[in-house]
Amino acid sequence: AQTVTQSQPEMSVQEAETVTLSCTYDTSESDYYLFWYKQPPSRQMILVIRQEAYKQQNATENRFSVNFQKAAKSFSLKISDSQLGDAAMYFCAYRSAGNYGGSQGNLIFGKGTKLSVKP
Amino acid sequence: DAGITQSPRHKVTETGTPVTLRCHQTENHRYMYWYRQDPGHGLRLIHYSYGVKDTDKGEVSDGYSVSRSKTEDFLLTLESATSSQTSVYFCAISGGQGRNSPLHFGNGTRLTVT
Numbered sequence: 516a517q518t519v520t521q522s523q524p525e526m527s528v529q530e531a532e533t534v535t536l537s538c539t540y541d542t543s544e545s546d547y548y549l550f551w552y553k554q555p556p557s558r559q560m561i562l563v564i565r566q567e568a569y570k571q572q573n574a575t576e577n578r579f580s581v582n583f584q585k586a587a588k589s590f591s592l593k594i595s596d597s598q599l600g601d602a603a604m605y606f607c608a609y610r611s612a613g614n615y616g617g618s619q620g621n622l623i624f625g626k627g628t629k630l631s632v633k634p
Numbered sequence: 635d636a637g638i639t640q641s642p643r644h645k646v647t648e649t650g651t652p653v654t655l656r657c658h659q660t661e662n663h664r665y666m667y668w669y670r671q672d673p674g675h676g677l678r679l680i681h682y683s684y685g686v687k688d689t690d691k692g693e694v695s696d697g698y699s700v701s702r703s704k705t706e707d708f709l710l711t712l713e714s715a716t717s718s719q720t721s722v723y724f725c726a727i728s729g730g731q732g733r734n735s736p737l738h739f740g741n742g743t744r745l746t747v748t
Contacts, residue, residue, distance in 0.1 A: 519676075550736055560724065560739035606676060620665055620684075620728055621692065622737050624676035 517542045519609050521625035528597045529633050535582075536592045536628045538607030546612040549583070549590045550622065555603040563605070566590065568612070594630075602632045637661050640725050640740035648748055653712040655743050657725030659705075665728040666708040667737065668692075668700060670721040677724060683708055715747045 518541045528534035540549070551563040566574045566583050574581050578595045594601055608622040637660030647653050657666060665684055669677040679692030681700040689700050697719060699711045712719055722744050726737040 558722065558742045558744075560726075560742075562736045562738075565736055621667060621679050621682060622677070622726075624678070626674060626676040 517544070517547075517609050517611065517623050519607055519623050519625040521605075521607055521628050523628045524626070525629045525631070527631045527633060528594070528601075530597055530599060532597055533593060533595045534597055534630065536594075536605050536607075536630065538590045538592070538625055540588050540590065540607075540609050542588070542609065542611075544611055548610045548612060549581075550608040550610065551579070551581070551590075551592045552606045552608060552624075553601075553603045554606065554627075555600075560606075564592065597632050599632050599634060602630055604629050638725060638727055638738060638740040640723075640743050642743060643741070644744045644746075646746045646748060647715050649716060650714050653715050653745065655710045655723055655725075655745070657708040657710070657740060659708075659727050661727060661729065661738075662705060663727040663729050664705070666702065667726040667728070668698075668708065668710045669724045669726065670694065671724060671742070672721050680710065680723075712745075715745075717747050719745065720747045721745060 520539045547568045549566045553561045553563050564574050564576045564579050580593045582591045604627045606627045607625040610622050639658045641656045667682045668680040671677045678694045680698050683689045683702045701709045722742050724742045725740040728737050729735040
């Protein structure tokens with residue numbers, strides 16, 4: 516079974532600085548997708564960024580980028596120029612590509628990292 | 635934002651009572667999921683559906699049942715609520731436009747069982 520590990524329960528960053536959130540995963544599959552979701556205090560789950568395992572290039576979305584190391588099974592999220600609105604819980608998630616929908620269309624989540632942003 | 639509505643937004647109930655949470659989507663997506671979120675556990679899958687009347691169990695399905703009689707509605711029922719089912723419940727939907735389609739989540743239901 517696949518597992519996702521976020522080893523940093525809490526992180527803190529100064530406004531305008533850069534922070535990196537760690538995520539590792541365990542799988543025997545070669546084709547899969549990885550996601551980062553943000554959950555602010557409003558409780559809403561917001562997709563931040565996604566990465567296809569077959570792509571070598573790291574995904575980027577504005578101030579958010581990932582460092583995807585397939586061999587190491589690592590998928591870290593870098594937030595540049597941190598803003599107060601980035602304060603939230605961040606979840607890393609894995610999704611198998613082997614059988615779309617059903618239990619393998621399910622997202623497997625890490626336990627989350629709570630990010631605080633200091634003004 | 636994906637059209638997903640969860641109801642109710644909050645609910646307090648007593649141990650032993652039945653509870654039904656509703657998830658309604660306007661996206662006509664085939665796949666729907668129910669998760670629960672607890673501190674220190676992230677989100678865990680309870681049940682999922684891959685079509686009308688097609689459902690299956692997830693990781694933490696004990697004590698829960700689901701039904702999907704229409705594409706747009708996915709109901710989660712706690713037959714006899716227990717304090718261990720106090721949690722935040724999320725519904726999610728997934729589109730069929732590609733395997734990398736992300737799950738889109740509703741705003742959650744906070745359930746307290748006293």
